[in-house]
Amino acid sequence: MKEAIMSSTTATPKISTRSVNVFYGENQAIKDVSIDVEMDNVTAFIGPSGCGKSTFLRSLNRMNDTIVGARVEGKIELDGKNIYDPSMDVVQLRARVGMVFQKPNPFPKSIYDNVAYGPRIHGLCANKAELDMIVENSLQKAGLWDEVKDRLTNSGTALSGGQQQRLCIARAIAVDPEVILMDEPCSALDPIATAKIEELIHDLRGKYAIIIVTHNMQQAARVSQRTAFFHLGTLVEFGETSEIFTNPREEKTKDYITGRYG
Numbered sequence: 174m175k176e177a178i179m180s181s182t183t184a185t186p187k188i189s190t191r192s193v194n195v196f197y198g199e200n201q202a203i204k205d206v207s208i209d210v211e212m213d214n215v216t217a218f219i220g221p222s223g224c225g226k227s228t229f230l231r232s233l234n235r236m237n238d239t240i241v242g243a244r245v246e247g248k249i250e251l252d253g254k255n256i257y258d259p260s261m262d263v264v265q266l267r268a269r270v271g272m273v274f275q276k277p278n279p280f281p282k283s284i285y286d287n288v289a290y291g292p293r294i295h296g297l298c299a300n301k302a303e304l305d306m307i308v309e310n311s312l313q314k315a316g317l318w319d320e321v322k323d324r325l326t327n328s329g330t331a332l333s334g335g336q337q338q339r340l341c342i343a344r345a346i347a348v349d350p351e352v353i354l355m356d357e358p359c360s361a362l363d364p365i366a367t368a369k370i371e372e373l374i375h376d377l378r379g380k381y382a383i384i385i386v387t388h389n390m391q392q393a394a395r396v397s398q399r400t401a402f403f404h405l406g407t408l409v410e411f412g413e414t415s416e417i418f419t420n421p422r423e424e425k426t427k428d429y430i431t432g433r434y435g
């Protein structure tokens with residue numbers, strides 16, 4: 174089988190995938206994808222609708238486990254450890270590899286409790302003062318603290334869409350993840366809220382390995398250092414974002430970024 178490793182890097186990858194296939198029943202959504210994701214970079218996954226971006230993203234923290242009939246083959250390692258190994262604690266894995274979804278999905282709880290939820294269930298704090306500190310730090314990192322510090326007991330669902338999405342990012346950050354997966358995090362947001370999330374991604378770069386699925390090529394160009402282009406379940410090209418957008422090696426990539434399809 175041809176290995177499509179299109180990333181050449183000397184850095185130790187945070188996530189490494191080799192020959193990954195993902196199936197929904199009989200249908201194969203991801204075909205032989207091998208990719209290395211580094212800590213210091215924001216990595217964008219782009220490609221036409223249905224090409225498998227979200228499916229592949231979900232395989233990186235085993236969210237596909239929750240879909241009946243979904244099956245993942247191949248090797249996916251986090252810090253060199255196979256995440257599909259039976260010894261892997263999936264709850265722990267999803268704390269290390271957090272996820273932010275298309276539609277902001279705060280819990281119907283207070284702003285404080287949304288952020289405190291993860292640290293509480295993972296036992297990350299010894300007392301209320303420590304928890305307060307985690308909540309404040311997480312909201313600071315998500316760029317939301319100043320807007321909510323005087324109303325932490327208000328419901329998270331009463332915030333604006335953009336604020337809700339930053340609350341979801343704070344919730345992911347609160348359990349001290351190493352990787353944050355973002356599945357079209359701005360698709361439900363207006364341009365101003367989108368710009369804030371993009372700024373936030375800039376600020377978070379380097380602290381977490383970030384992978385973002387986006388339909389918006391300008392967004393991929395703005396926020397990422399590396400871009401992977403998917404088509405019909407295969408990884409067509411993976412490389413420096415500037416190269417992918419100005420000098421793609423593959424005809425298919427060129428056709429997509431110049432708007433010929435997708």
Ligand SMILES: Nc1ncnc2c1ncn2[C@@H]1O[C@H](COP(=O)(O)OP(=O)(O)OP(=O)(O)O)[C@@H](O)[C@H]1O
Pocket residue numbers: 197202220221222223224225226227228229240388
């Ligand atoms: N839960 C599911 N059950 C069955 N098939 C699925 C499921 N989710 C996705 N698929 C199929 O897998 C393929 C890849 O879908 P996926 O959502 O990963 O693509 P995508 O590139 O993220 O698309 P979009 O950009 O439209 O969100 C599609 O053919 C889709 O119909």
